[in-house]
Amino acid sequence: MRFLSSSVGRKVLMAITGFFMLFFVTVHLLGNSSIFIGPGALNTYAEKLHSLGPLVWIFRGFMFLMLAVHVFFGIMLTLENSAANPSKYAIGRKLKATFASETMIWTGVLLLSFLVYHLLQFTVRVTPDIMPDAVANRPGDVYKMVLGSFRITTISLVYVAAMATLFLHLSHGIQSLFQTVGCSNDKTLPKVTMVGKLVSALFLVGYSAIPVLILAGILKN
Amino acid sequence: MSGHSEHNTKTLKLIVWRQAGPDKPGRFETYTAKNITDHHSFLEMLDVVNEDLIKEGKEPIVFDHDCREGICGVCSQVVNGVPHGGHERTTVCQLHMRLFKDGDSIYIEPWRARAFPIIKDLMVDRGALDRIIQAGGYTSAHTGGSPDANAIPIPRHDAEYSMDAAECIGCGACVAGCPNGAAMLFTGAKVSQFAALPQGQVEAAERVANMLKEMQDCGFGNCTNHYECEAACPKGINVKFIARLNREYLKSLL
Structure with a gap:
């Protein structure tokens, strides 16, 4: 049976594309964490990335492909699954499924919406909170730009909510990845599930620390 | 019935999925299961209810069953939202009525999935x-005389x-x-x-x-x-x- 039409084949694609996006959020968090070293560190990191030129575009293209495949098959599998189970029971009692596992499509849709907003904000720089000088100079003073945006409480709250969504998505997704590619058995699954949740929590804390510390006035000019 | 046995029996409210055929609309019907003891299995409890329905001239509830020992895999009922009732490693035929309290309401439904069309009531294909x-x-193996035990070491x-x-x-x-x-x-x-x-x-x-x-x-x-x-x-x-x-x-x- 052809890979793309096979139930397992398409799920393996979900797992592989998910893995690359997991890799991306890890690298992104490490890059963001330079803000804790100081304004200079974040700006130097931004300059370095900017100087890579075409490499950045190749990487962006690759990540876009990963995202597109993940979203496409995610929606397709969800539609197929609701067609395969059209009538629900009078009492919906679950034994092992979790809130995270049952809401993957919705956390996915929320994350996709956040991603579009996040790119418009800090990459394209067209949201109203972005100062004109950040639009004119690229990469410019990224530290100042981030500080300016996250000082607005609503923007910080949206960001933290998105990271909570990412936590939910990954707390199911990481162990699911291992199970789908077959790297799982009864001994490793509980451990992988636990480590997956810990890693997801680390992303939540790591990413959210930036707006929280800015709002608290600890990260400042 | 003696006062003693009455003391030991339970009365339960059953909310059962009834469907006349594969393409017929289904609905829940409510029944009362009377004189149920701790020793009845879930299927025996349904037998009791069906006896009463037959006596009343009504159509009994159709359900799949065979060995009633938990080994054949024929019984198939979703009890209170969980297949086989949700007790660890228990088929519905091995689910015993001691697990239910007098006066309990129990929802009984067939397996629900597109790949399992309902034949009638609780019976699915x-x-x-x-x-x-x-x-x-x-x-695929050539048959013949039975091979020696351990001819293929595993x-x-x-x-x-x-x-x-x-x-x-x-x-x-x-x-x-x-x-x-x-x-x-x-x-x-x-x-x-x-x-x-x-x-x-x-x-x-x-x-x-x-x-x-x-x-x-x-x-x-x-x-x-x-x-x-x-x-x-x-x-x-x-x-x-x-x-x-x-x-x-x-x-x-x-």
Whole structure:
């Protein structure tokens, strides 16, 4: 049976594309964490990335492909699954499924919406909170730009909510990845599930620390 | 009836799915189960209710059953939202009425999945599982005189692993419990029981491809790793067999 039409084949694609996006959020968090070293560190990191030129575009293209495949098959599998189970029971009692596992499509849709907003904000720089000088100079003073945006409480709250969504998505997704590619058995699954949740929590804390510390006035000019 | 036995019996409210045929509309009907003791099994309790319905000239509740010992995999009822009632490693025929209290309300529904059309009331057509087996759940071997025991040495671990997978009785609780109506635990168990043994190697790639294709053609959904199947399975089939199925599929591509 052809890979793309096979139930397992398409799920393996979900797992592989998910893995690359997991890799991306890890690298992104490490890059963001330079803000804790100081304004200079974040700006130097931004300059370095900017100087890579075409490499950045190749990487962006690759990540876009990963995202597109993940979203496409995610929606397709969800539609197929609701067609395969059209009538629900009078009492919906679950034994092992979790809130995270049952809401993957919705956390996915929320994350996709956040991603579009996040790119418009800090990459394209067209949201109203972005100062004109950040639009004119690229990469410019990224530290100042981030500080300016996250000082607005609503923007910080949206960001933290998105990271909570990412936590939910990954707390199911990481162990699911291992199970789908077959790297799982009864001994490793509980451990992988636990480590997956810990890693997801680390992303939540790591990413959210930036707006929280800015709002608290600890990260400042 | 003596006062003593009355003291020991329970009266239960049953809310049962009734459906006259595959394409007929279904609905819940409420019945009272009277004179139920701790010693009745769930199916015996339904027998009592059906006796009463027959005496009243009403159509009895249709349900599947055979061995009533928890080994055949024929009984198939979702009790209070969980296939086989949700007690660990218990088929609905082995679910005993001591687990229910006097006055309890119990919802009884058939397995619900697109691949399992309802025949009548609580009875569904699980032929789809047979079609998955026909697609590859066997080994092609020349028959003849029985071979010597241990003619093919199999490590104990592999034999145990295969037997664990072969414990599946094909009841379909995994499908009924799955939010996606997927049959991956069933198919995984059936693929794994052969994959672990030397006899299964010859047709391994063909088997997994054919069984997966049949699974999809039958209208089962895709696994999203909720693991409801494992929790609902009366034989405790582990989801490691789904991981094995995924592995066998990837191996078949090479």
